[in-house]
């Protein structure tokens with residue numbers, strides 16, 4: 001796939017995303033939310049991405065597709081072996097595996113060990129740990145980067161604390177994309 005033209009990649013990925021649009025049933029983000037992540041990466045030329053919560057890989061496909069355009073790379077973490085297996089198959093099917101480093105295990109531990117630096121994060125695993133993930137990544141997060149978190153318009157445990165934390169952080173400017181029905185918090189590092 002390394003020799004594919006970007007046009008060939010784009011056509012193949014778009015077809016895969018369209019055909020599978022209604023087929024994601026493992027807590028995956030909806031199509032629209034994947035597109036928001038993709039556009040943030042492409043528009044800002046981000047190249048070193050981290051995803052917490054791969055599941056079966058819907059957002060992973062969107063992020064990896066964006067990185068195929070910017071020349072970047074994604075590290076993605078999942079604790080559930082079967083979901084990760086499906087995600088790996090999906091990325092293979094769509095021809096984007098070369099952009100993704102899949103990590104299996106507890107993100108509580110793995111995030112602390114990652115070297116970084118990152119310029120884009122998508123946080124979509126256990127909401128009660130959102131604040132801790134943010135604290136662990138912040139020293140490895142580049143100025144000008146965007147740290148995104150899913151489900152922030154939903155009343156799930158941990159979300160209020162997360163929004164209070166990022167909204168009062170002096171180094172970040174946080175907005176919420178409300179075109180996503182779940183809500184995506186986007187924290188820009190100044």
Ligand SMILES: C[S@@+](CC[C@H](N)C(=O)[O-])C[C@H]1O[C@@H](n2cnc3c(N)ncnc32)[C@H](O)[C@@H]1O
Pocket residue numbers: 026027028029052053054055056057058059060077078079080083105106107108124125126
């Ligand atoms: C909302 S789903 C992710 C959906 C995915 N981003 C997508 O759009 O396709 C959250 C995932 O996080 C995983 N998860 C939860 N706690 C975790 C942890 N501590 N470490 C790694 N993964 C975790 C769950 O197994 C689940 O698959």
